[in-house]
Amino acid sequence: MEYLGLDVSTPWLYGATGHGFILNIAKDLCPSGPTAWNTSMIVESSRNLGVEIDRLMAWKHTPNFKEKQAKAWEFVQKAIDAEQPCYGWQIGAIAEFYIIYGYDDVGYYYKGYRVEEGGGPKPWDEVGTTGVTLLEINCVKKVKPADEITTVKQGMQNGLKHAQNPREWIQYPQYKSGLEGYDAWISALESGTAISFGLAYNAAVWSECRIMAVEFLKETQDRLDIRLNPIFEQAIGYYDAVSRNLVAVNKLFPFSTDLTMDPIEINDQSESAVEALEGAREAEAKGLQVLEKIVEML
16 A cells, blocks of 8 residues: 555555455364455455456466466566556465566566565466466556545445355355354364364454454544444444454464464363354454444444
């Protein structure tokens, strides 16, 4: 946002896209939960912030995959030449997003997890062929932002819709969002099937999201009509409770790259995490109800 000259805080980014209010949990707490869903809502609502994201996607098994790889390669070169930011899926070694900051005759130069100083070139015709075999390239450009009411309303609508497990966004049966996501999380802990690495990673991601949700609600309260303050105070209270409980889970199971994919044991630690998740779920259920009321009032 700073590169594009947009005055957008991190909490405003999380809330305006709805990301601060969502949850996506695999039944075994696979670490793919935060990314294994159709993120079109983020792409679409980013326009409200003054950002248009052009996206090119294709799975390796699609018939025209090699054509899409070539198109993505051309796509990135034009965007970088126009000084537009770009990022892509698994450009580096990890199934995660990486910033693409340059190119040469061979491929992409990138930065991200474990390559903070930069890596590359990644051959352009290898992208989408390893790990999670998805080609996804995104390029970003500046557009006129929406007004604050529209921005806040759509962000909350995104969070509310995501919590209902919409088939077009939550596309895989082993994943659940919203309150059902909490149920899946609790069940995995109680049954001893929660993956150690995934449990810690999900706790880190979703606790950060709820921290940002609280800050977004506070910033929104400052920006909008003062007559809305009482209902925003309710929302802040509930999401603060969600945040504190998820942070508690995060502290019980801190994330580390040294963690394994083995299931965790059922013990006092996991039982404490279940208690915290039950508290988070209860507060989230009430928070979602308040978000519905705010959307109706905007």
